[in-house]
Amino acid sequence: MSITQAESHVMEALWIQSPLTVEEILEAVAAPQSWGEATVKTLINRLLKRKAIESRRIDGRVRYVPIVSRAEYLQSESQGLLDRLFDGRLTPLVAHFAKHRSLSPDEVKQLKQLIAELDDAG
Numbered sequence: 001m002s003i004t005q006a007e008s009h010v011m012e013a014l015w016i017q018s019p020l021t022v023e024e025i026l027e028a029v030a031a032p033q034s035w036g037e038a039t040v041k042t043l044i045n046r047l048l049k050r051k052a053i054e055s056r057r058i059d060g061r062v063r064y065v066p067i068v069s070r071a072e073y074l075q076s077e078s079q080g081l082l083d084r085l086f087d088g089r090l091t092p093l094v095a096h097f098a099k100h101r102s103l104s105p106d107e108v109k110q111l112k113q114l115i116a117e118l119d120d121a122g
Helices: 005-016 022-033 037-049 070-086 090-100 105-121
Strands: 053-058 061-066
Touching: 005 022, 005 037, 005 053, 005 061, 005 070, 022 037, 022 061, 037 053, 070 090
Parallel strands: none
Antiparallel strands: 053 061
16 A cells, blocks of 8 residues: 555544544644645545545544554555665665664664564564
């Protein structure tokens, strides 16, 4: 599932709290992004067409709920990044970040813990 960066703002609002009306989505995303009502409605319509969200009539009002979970979105986006930039391999991604930005001692500790957990599970 491909969700654009702009659409992801609408999705984040719905993942935090749903169902939401257009007005509630507008309140959550418009000000930080300097978007008008028409822009937000366009994003909602795109997400509806992609079946990332659905509309439901609740208490006489149309409200929107996510169909795609945040976990599914993160998996898809992170796998896409790995595939595009690192031939689907995780080690070159970690090596890239380790070379180009300093890892804090806590990050190094967390990575070591993750590797130990993966070793134990395998």
